Amino acid sequence: MSENTSSPTLKAREIIVAVCGGIAAYKVADVVSKLVQLGAGVSVVMTAEAIQFITPLTFEALSGRKVRTSTFDLVDTSDPQHIGLTERADLMLVAPATSNIIAKVAHGICDELVSLMIAASACPVVFAPAMNNRMWDHPVAKENVSKLNHIGYRFIGPEPGWLACRNVGQGRLSEPQTIVEELKTMLTAPNALPPVVGQPQPRAIKPNV
Ligand SMILES: Cc1cc2nc3c(=O)[nH]c(=O)nc-3n(C[C@H](O)[C@H](O)[C@H](O)COP(=O)(O)O)c2cc1C
Numbered sequence: 001m002s003e004n005t006s007s008p009t010l011k012a013r014e015i016i017v018a019v020c021g022g023i024a025a026y027k028v029a030d031v032v033s034k035l036v037q038l039g040a041g042v043s044v045v046m047t048a049e050a051i052q053f054i055t056p057l058t059f060e061a062l063s064g065r066k067v068r069t070s071t072f073d074l075v076d077t078s079d080p081q082h083i084g085l086t087e088r089a090d091l092m093l094v095a096p097a098t099s100n101i102i103a104k105v106a107h108g109i110c111d112e113l114v115s116l117m118i119a120a121s122a123c124p125v126v127f128a129p130a131m132n133n134r135m136w137d138h139p140v141a142k143e144n145v146s147k148l149n150h151i152g153y154r155f156i157g158p159e160p161g162w163l164a165c166r167n168v169g170q171g172r173l174s175e176p177q178t179i180v181e182e183l184k185t186m187l188t189a190p191n192a193l194p195p196v197v198g199q200p201q202p203r204a205i206k207p208n209v
Contacts, residue, residue: 008039013187014089015040016123018114019059021049022096023164024130024173029054031095032062034180043085045069047101047114071113086121090187091194094118096130096173099141105153106144124194126186128156128179133169154194156182 015035019028035042044059045068056067068085086092094101094114101114110116118125127148135141136158149155157174174182186192 009184009188010035011039013040013091015042015183015187016085016089016092016117017042017044017059018092018094018101018117019044019046019050019054020094020096020098020101020114021047021052022098022130022173023053024096025050025053027173027176028095029058029062030176031093031179032059034176035183036063038180038184041065043068043089045085045113045117047112049098049100068113071116083120083122086117086123089123091123091183092118092121092125093128093179093183094125095128095179097127098129099131099135099138099144102127102129102141102144102148106147122196122199124154124186124196126154126156126183126194128174129158129171130173131158131171132163132165133167133171136169136171152195152197154186 017028017032017035019025032042032044042063043065044056044063046056046059048069051069056069059067101118104111104115105118108119110119129136129145131141145155156179157172158170159172159174160168160170161172162168163171186194
């Protein structure tokens, strides 16, 4: 048995994991598995580019839920999923957050399911970026990240270290365990839940049942 299953700290928590098209997408499978082991209900959404890196099947097996990949493919109800899913969720994690998704959110673009869901989100959104160090250091990317930070989105990482492009620099996805620990704190510590961007009041966390 995993050490996590003995402590279902995230029981009754609903988390959306939005996977984007970066090489670190494979590490997000581990994040999903760890969240599920902690008792969370995890719904995965993926960009079309994410599917180039890892299959929806992997996330379906790990989460036990259907993976959503299209704005127009209504999976389990006739509700638009970009509205209903985030209304039921406690938090949405975007990982790996690409330079592209960060730029789209910073400019209000919602041309596919993940960016649309972030724009329509009724829950806090947390980005875990991963990209080449030059992409991360680009002044436009810096401006986009700073804008998102300023309006209330939270970031986990990225870390310095070895990058998939065989460079060493800032841009490495935080380790899955680090991401999970940070989410755990946000979802369980008093007053630690990030704000819902665009909404005046912090959301109350549901009690564990
Ligand atoms: C092999 C490979 C690795 C990539 N890794 C990253 C990455 O780590 N971070 C990133 O921002 N973009 C990366 N890209 C570029 C994105 O896939 C591309 O910008 C894509 O349009 C992102 O789409 P999405 O944000 O909708 O998922 C990579 C592309 C390739 C071909």
